[in-house]
Amino acid sequence: VAFLDILGFKDRLKKSTHADAQKYIQQFSSIIYKNFQNLGNKNSIKGYVFSDSLILYSLDTKLVNLLALIKLIQNICKDEFIEKGFLIRGSITRGNFDEINTNNLENLRKGLLVGAAFVEAYTLESSEKVIGITLSKTVYEDLYYNYLKGAIENDNNTSYFIGYIDLDFLLSDDNLYEFIKLAVESEWMPHYYNAIYLVIKNESNDKKVEDLFIKIENIIVNIPSKVGW
Numbered sequence: 001v002a003f004l005d006i007l008g009f010k011d012r013l014k015k016s017t018h019a020d021a022q023k024y025i026q027q028f029s030s031i032i033y034k035n036f037q038n039l040g041n042k043n044s045i046k047g048y049v050f051s052d053s054l055i056l057y058s059l060d061t062k063l064v065n066l067l068a069l070i071k072l073i074q075n076i077c078k079d080e081f082i083e084k085g086f087l088i089r090g091s092i093t094r095g096n097f098d099e100i101n102t103n104n105l106e107n108l109r110k111g112l113l114v115g116a117a118f119v120e121a122y123t124l125e126s127s128e129k130v131i132g133i134t135l136s137k138t139v140y141e142d143l144y145y146n147y148l149k150g151a152i153e154n155d156n157n158t159s160y161f162i163g164y165i166d167l168d169f170l171l172s173d174d175n176l177y178e179f180i181k182l183a184v185e186s187e188w189m190p191h192y193y194n195a196i197y198l199v200i201k202n203e204s205n206d207k208k209v210e211d212l213f214i215k216i217e218n219i220i221v222n223i224p225s226k227v228g229w
Helices: 009-014 018-037 063-084 116-125 137-148 167-171 173-185 190-201 206-220
Strands: 002-006 045-050 053-058 088-092 098-100 112-114 133-135 160-162
Touching (some): 002 063, 002 116, 018 045, 045 063, 053 063, 063 088, 063 137, 063 173, 137 160, 167 173, 167 190, 167 206, 173 190, 173 206
Parallel strands (some): 088 133
Antiparallel strands (some): 002 053, 002 088, 045 053
16 A cells, blocks of 8 residues: 655645645646556556545555556656656555445545555655655565565665655756755755755766756755755
């Protein structure tokens, strides 16, 4: 089960009209819909959109469906940022999860989501100051022992993380400008520093890292900010 949320959306709402909020949600949903249309195994991945949040889940715990879920999440996150400037934070957990149909009641839509995995995903999403997808220990182990063999960030042996932003992604002028603009608007929340740190942490090309910092500095000095940097 994955729970995804637009980072900083509540603060954005405070500065927006109701019409703007409707527009944001429609844009958010349209990108999700587009990615679902391109999903290869449509029958194994399901989902719900609720306001600025997205719940995705697979029908079983097969590795192929977990990989499909992760790929779908990464594609959605990249497209949301590139096309609409939305940064997504999320989490994936493994466990019991069910849709429960309820009796029809007038003026009340039926359908409930229940399960420890959903509660864990909801809680885990906000527990880390990162921009990306935090994995529960069980999901990390599913990937590490069966597939990725260490290609996942795990700095402190308690948090497991998959990013969707890499160095080449940030070196694109448009992407980097939008990223820094959002960081400045947030008054440089730790999420943005941590995202940059994780991007450069394992990069062996020093020239590309230097290019990134030069570009960041050139952008920052031209964007008014209430705080230092």
